[in-house]
Amino acid sequence: MSLDIDSALQLRRNQSLTSIIRHELEQMIERGELSAGERLNENALAARLGVSRGPIREACRGLEQSGLVNVVVNRGVFIRALDGREAAELYEIRAALYGLAGRLLAPIVTDEQVAILSGYVAEMDAAMAAGDLNSFYPGNLRFHEAIVEFGGNGRLAAECAAIHREMHLLRRRTLDMPGRMTTSNDEHRAILERIAARDAVGAEAALEEHVLISRSALFGPLGHYPDT
Amino acid sequence: MSLDIDSALQLRRNQSLTSIIRHELEQMIERGELSAGERLNENALAARLGVSRGPIREACRGLEQSGLVNVVVNRGVFIRALDGREAAELYEIRAALYGLAGRLLAPIVTDEQVAILSGYVAEMDAAMAAGDLNSFYPGNLRFHEAIVEFGGNGRLAAECAAIHREMHLLRRRTLDMPGRMTTSNDEHRAILERIAARDAVGAEAALEEHVLISRSALFGPLGHYPDT
DNA sequence: GGATCTTAAACTGTTGACAATCAGCAAAAG
DNA sequence: CTTTTGCTGATTGTCAACAGTTTAAGATCC
Structure with missing residues (x-):
């Protein structure tokens, strides 16, 4: 259990799962746990974080807009590779x-x-x-x-x-x-x-x-x- | 050889409901149909566009990141007012x-x-x-x-x-x-x-x-x- | 009459299920 | 042997329902 999503849930007051997940993903990218070009598996992430896919998808849309991931229709979200x-x-x-x-x-x-x-x-x-x-x-x-x-x-x-x-x-x-x-x-x-x-x-x-x-x-x- | 991200990007068609809705909302804001401070009603939007709330929520998350709307937990998304x-x-x-x-x-x-x-x-x-x-x-x-x-x-x-x-x-x-x-x-x-x-x-x-x-x-x- | 508590409607947050699509593989065709 | 075709499992896109919160109206009390 490398991820302490549970403690994040305890700390959560007025935050939605979406924002928690987005922050978590940002940090994972920052720490290099997610490398460029890698695909995010929604099911795997959902299982790992103990939530459903909805909030994860919402978080990914935010990440897309801020340039951290690319979203390809019907294929998934990929950690963006800066050429x-x-x-x-x-x-x-x-x-x-x-x-x-x-x-x-x-x-x-x-x-x-x-x-x-x-x-x-x-x-x-x-x-x-x-x-x-x-x-x-x-x-x-x-x-x-x-x-x-x-x-x-x-x-x-x-x-x-x-x-x-x-x-x-x-x-x-x-x-x-x-x-x-x-x-x-x-x-x-x-x-x-x-x-x-x-x-x-x-x-x-x-x-x-x-x-x-x-x-x-x-x-x-x-x-x-x-x-x- | 499997497709890599770059070629996947070329194949990408922006035809997901989420991207369509986001574009639509951007234009509505640009045209002034949605005025600053106004709240977006997810149910009403879903009914009007003939889709479910999922894609609408995803679109709003993208709009939030690009600064066009504010999202307040449990209260909704509001067209952002630039002070x-x-x-x-x-x-x-x-x-x-x-x-x-x-x-x-x-x-x-x-x-x-x-x-x-x-x-x-x-x-x-x-x-x-x-x-x-x-x-x-x-x-x-x-x-x-x-x-x-x-x-x-x-x-x-x-x-x-x-x-x-x-x-x-x-x-x-x-x-x-x-x-x-x-x-x-x-x-x-x-x-x-x-x-x-x-x-x-x-x-x-x-x-x-x-x-x-x-x-x-x-x-x-x-x-x-x-x-x- | 005004303030406060109660309660119901409206709305958002989240979930699990179903449908559509894709990558990979195996069998058939050339 | 190479290419094509048709499956199959996996994955994403979308939806409808449920749960928790907020809002607002109505009732109650002062």
Whole structure:
């Protein structure tokens, strides 16, 4: 019984099975338990989670709209596989959105928020010193989340989170590359510096560049992508 | 050799009731037949469309994820009402995305594409001369759609279309304001000029400004939004 | 008359069953 | 030996019924 759906049911107050299942599936995709291209068997999922197929189908429609799965009529839902072109496109969009987040945040950032962001960078420095990717990754995630949260545009934060979920499989691969951790944290420091200086244009540029460098780490310096 | 997902996607026919209903509901919202805050009655919809509640519920889950409706547990799905804050946030995101589209398009635009965009501007000029909003609006839509399409980032185009759908009720209101048509087309001409000059930075700036001016028309020059 | 409790209707959440469709396999045809 | 055809089990699409919740009207009490 790898899945604690029962405890989720106990915690459930005003949530429907559909939303619980959707959240569960999102996490399974994020944890890599469901790999790209894999098909979701509605009956098996229903049996495993102890519910009927209705809520599962509803959850899958939500996942489809948020880009995590593909639904093929009469054949089922498949964990979406990001090909090179789509991933490159997502990186471009992500760069623009994070750039916007930085531009919004820089003029209004508080000293407390700067301190929090500094804390994340320090966390990542520590993880880097220990060569520990598993510690580096959450710090990295919180750093970016905080920037969009503090920016004050809630919808932008939601949109960035959605894109992040969608790119999850790719992103880990990128950060896994040797030397990527240190480079990445240098960039984080530069971003933080521009934000702390209340430099909107500089923060925007630093964040855009940061995302595009991640893309380069995946596709090569020219932004090429595999033709698959 | 078994079919893989890609070929399955090619075989896909969007003929499930769920997708048909979702499309139908999207159009009803776009046409204003369903007004903001209104509740969707599953039984009534099922009877009217001649289907059972299952596909309708699935369609609503997709609509929820794309931001067109809110789902409240045990109370139903409601056509989403964009309050001032959310609309302002969407405008900011839209400005960034259209800016990106312009930056992508300018370096790679073909003469044929410039001609097509010119045609749309001319269409809008004609509509403007006739004072005909109903002709101006589709031209405006096609102009913006074409820019993101020609930019070559398919996902960006999809994302812009989704935001457009979500803002549909608001946008019409904006364009309805006296004098907005002419101002708007002057901006279109400026955008086109920067694109035709293959000026990425200029096109980006012109498109961003264009969207933010639309926002100002709705919220006032300082970007304030009603506190509802 | 107004507020509160009671109760029934309406509605949503969930389920199990039935129908339609698909992948795989085996036998028949060339 | 290869291709085609026709099954068969598995899986998805859809539906109708049941269960739990919300809403609203009516009754009761102050």
